[in-house]
Amino acid sequence: MSEHATxxxxxxxxxxxxxxxxxxxxxxxxxxxxxxxxxxxxTGAASPAPGDTTPPSSGPQQPTGPLNFANWDxxxxxxxxxxxxPTLVEFTETYGVEVNYANAQIEDNAGFVxxxxxxxxxxVDTGWDLIVLTDWMAAKIVExxxxxxxxxxxxxxxxxxxxxxxxxLPWDPNQEYHYPWQSxxxxxxxxxxxxxxxxxxxxxxxxxAFATKVTLLNEVRDTLSLIHxxxxxxxxxxxxxxxxxxxxDVQAVVDYVQPFVDSGHIRAFTGNxxxxxxxxxxTWAAIVWSGDLASSAGPDDVFVYPEEGSNxxxxxxxxxxxxxxxxxxxxxxxxxxxxxxxxxxxxxxxxISPVNGVADAITELDPEAGDNxxxxxxxDVVAKQHPLPNWSEADESAILDLFSTLTGE
Numbered sequence: 001m002s003e004h005a006t007x008x009x010x011x012x013x014x015x016x017x018x019x020x021x022x023x024x025x026x027x028x029x030x031x032x033x034x035x036x037x038x039x040x041x042x043t044g045a046a047s048p049a050p051g052d053t054t055p056p057s058s059g060p061q062q063p064t065g066p067l068n069f070a071n072w073d074x075x076x077x078x079x080x081x082x083x084x085x086p087t088l089v090e091f092t093e094t095y096g097v098e099v100n101y102a103n104a105q106i107e108d109n110a111g112f113v114x115x116x117x118x119x120x121x122x123x124v125d126t127g128w129d130l131i132v133l134t135d136w137m138a139a140k141i142v143e144x145x146x147x148x149x150x151x152x153x154x155x156x157x158x159x160x161x162x163x164x165x166x167x168x169l170p171w172d173p174n175q176e177y178h179y180p181w182q183s184x185x186x187x188x189x190x191x192x193x194x195x196x197x198x199x200x201x202x203x204x205x206x207x208x209a210f211a212t213k214v215t216l217l218n219e220v221r222d223t224l225s226l227i228h229x230x231x232x233x234x235x236x237x238x239x240x241x242x243x244x245x246x247x248x249d250v251q252a253v254v255d256y257v258q259p260f261v262d263s264g265h266i267r268a269f270t271g272n273x274x275x276x277x278x279x280x281x282x283t284w285a286a287i288v289w290s291g292d293l294a295s296s297a298g299p300d301d302v303f304v305y306p307e308e309g310s311n312x313x314x315x316x317x318x319x320x321x322x323x324x325x326x327x328x329x330x331x332x333x334x335x336x337x338x339x340x341x342x343x344x345x346x347x348x349x350x351x352i353s354p355v356n357g358v359a360d361a362i363t364e365l366d367p368e369a370g371d372n373x374x375x376x377x378x379x380d381v382v383a384k385q386h387p388l389p390n391w392s393e394a395d396e397s398a399i400l401d402l403f404s405t406l407t408g409e
Contacts, residue, residue, distance in 0.1 A: 130318070157334045185289070
């Protein structure tokens with residue numbers, strides 16, 4: 001990444017922290033990955049209230065609620081109290097429906113889906129009206145018939161403003177079941193005080209000086225693809241791009257990483273929990289997602305697009321089958337596709353907006369944001385970005401088994 005891009009990320013982090021103060025494809029393999037049963041909700045996450053709905057009046061559709069909305073950590077705009085979201089408060093004021101927004105309810109895709117899989121299989125309400133899942137998992141939900149079809153008549157702004165490059169995906173070609181929430185990258189994050197130096201590569205995570213202070217993501221696709229690219233840069237792996245990782249490629253990654261897990265150099269495999277770990281100093285360096293260090297970490301925590309390349313992905317809004325408040329969920333989908341509102345969201349959470357026209361609106365909010373590489377990755381970064389892999393059922397099953405030898409799960 002260019003020195004200019006690096007400096008813009010660091011400037012963005014400093015500016016955001018000043019504003020915030022102290023705020024904060026194989027379906028069979030998918031079922032196997034989720035077969036561990038329900039997982040407890042993360043501490044402090046709001047619990048859905050599936051039986052609490054406002055009865056609709058006669059005549060045109062009326063919003064019902066509360067809207068139970070499960071999302072990832074650091075993924076909505078908040079005021080200085082670290083809790084109140086202007087976007088959600090304004091929605092409630094407009095439609096008269098409470099939003100039960102469960103921040104950090106989703107820490108990883110498979111873990112969250114495991115908590116609602118029995119209801120999805122049974123075809124009953126999961127307790128959630130709107131959920132946000134990464135593209136590969138969203139595809140599995142749609143292919144399984146576990147998502148409600150979205151009524152285009154209720155989402156005119158989303159239909160009009162979705163960026164063209166996010167349309168026509170093979171698993172939902174007519175945009176009937178999902179709309180993107182945000183796109184982002186997977187790279188490396190580190191605490192510059194703890195490490196005592198700048199990190200620029202995935203390979204830096206394996207510096208002996210950082211033993212016991214490194215975490216990797218428990219999202220199998222993110223971790224495996226980044227480390228495979230590191231091995232490629234060292235001439236130790238195949239030339240396959242990340243989206244075409246094979247079982248043999250994964251075996252090479254596992255063989256490389258396993259000694260670092262056994263020795264304790266790799267402290268843990270985590271989801272968004274690494275934000276808390278950076279805060280306590282138990283983690284100094286990690287594989288992380290791009291925007292959340294900017295929006296929610298400390299003043300010395302830095303995100304870097306690694307020299308070996310980064311992953312590019314999209315998290316998507318879906319309405320689970322049987323949702324009690326489907327119409328209200330559609331209103332929320334439409335709500336966040338308003339250009340001005342989308343600009344405020346993106347400029348706060350530092351992920352890439354799926355909304356057309358948002359660049360000019362972001363610049364109006366913050367004239368310095370126009371060249372922020374978290375919102376607008378520079379050409380040299382984009383040239384080395386790859387989508388996450390999508391495996392056959394047989395390959396995914398084998399790869400999940402291999403990955404479990406690393407995570408111990």
